[in-house]
Amino acid sequence: MASKLPEEIGFTHPPVDALREQGRDLAGSARRHLVLVGMMGCGKSLLGRWLGRRSGLPTYDLDRIVSRREHRSISALFEEKGEAYFRQKEAEALRWALSAPAGILSTGGGTFVFEENRRLLLEHGVVFYLEAPIDLLEARLRKSRGRPLLAAAADCRQALQELLERREPFYRLAHVTIPVAQQDREELGERIWLAYGERTRGAG
Numbered sequence: 001m002a003s004k005l006p007e008e009i010g011f012t013h014p015p016v017d018a019l020r021e022q023g024r025d026l027a028g029s030a031r032r033h034l035v036l037v038g039m040m041g042c043g044k045s046l047l048g049r050w051l052g053r054r055s056g057l058p059t060y061d062l063d064r065i066v067s068r069r070e071h072r073s074i075s076a077l078f079e080e081k082g083e084a085y086f087r088q089k090e091a092e093a094l095r096w097a098l099s100a101p102a103g104i105l106s107t108g109g110g111t112f113v114f115e116e117n118r119r120l121l122l123e124h125g126v127v128f129y130l131e132a133p134i135d136l137l138e139a140r141l142r143k144s145r146g147r148p149l150l151a152a153a154a155d156c157r158q159a160l161q162e163l164l165e166r167r168e169p170f171y172r173l174a175h176v177t178i179p180v181a182q183q184d185r186e187e188l189g190e191r192i193w194l195a196y197g198e199r200t201r202g203a204g
């Protein structure tokens, strides 16, 4: 089934020659994934798609991959099978994405918190932490229904604050921290793309 996933999730891998071409264009950078980590609501998925269009590289969104593979939304998966099952599927999706041609990889908010996931991401990717202030996260997530970890919370801000406090030390282990408060997506995307190029130039 895994071999059908690229088409299922809305992209096709560029032919090998095109990838090699990109590898040369980027001075070898196509060999490491550009990885986005950070809290839910910080913009990983949207920015990942923008970077995919900007770069022409394949995009991988772990939540989307899990959701497609499991034929249900992430919320339904949490509800029906529990968080442990989701984490297992998330870890599998991560391994699959890391074995596919290098591209833009958007993780879920919890992915990078798990030690083995983190080790793999730091080894195979250039990891960017999108650091968003709590006000921004709250404003974006207050009405969100697709976030199972917030669904049961009486106080969305407090739940976010607690998660952020627990997770921030792990997010800080990313290769690069990018504050996301003020910029628009394009500005942010260009900064990340530039930093990725700087980090990978000459690596190939």
Ligand code: S3P
Binding pocket: 038, 039, 040, 041, 044, 045, 063, 074, 107, 108, 109, 110, 111, 146, 147, 148, 149
């Ligand atoms: C989670 C974040 C979600 C999704 C799941 C768990 C988390 O992804 O993976 O609901 O643990 O923070 P986003 O960060 O894309 O919302």
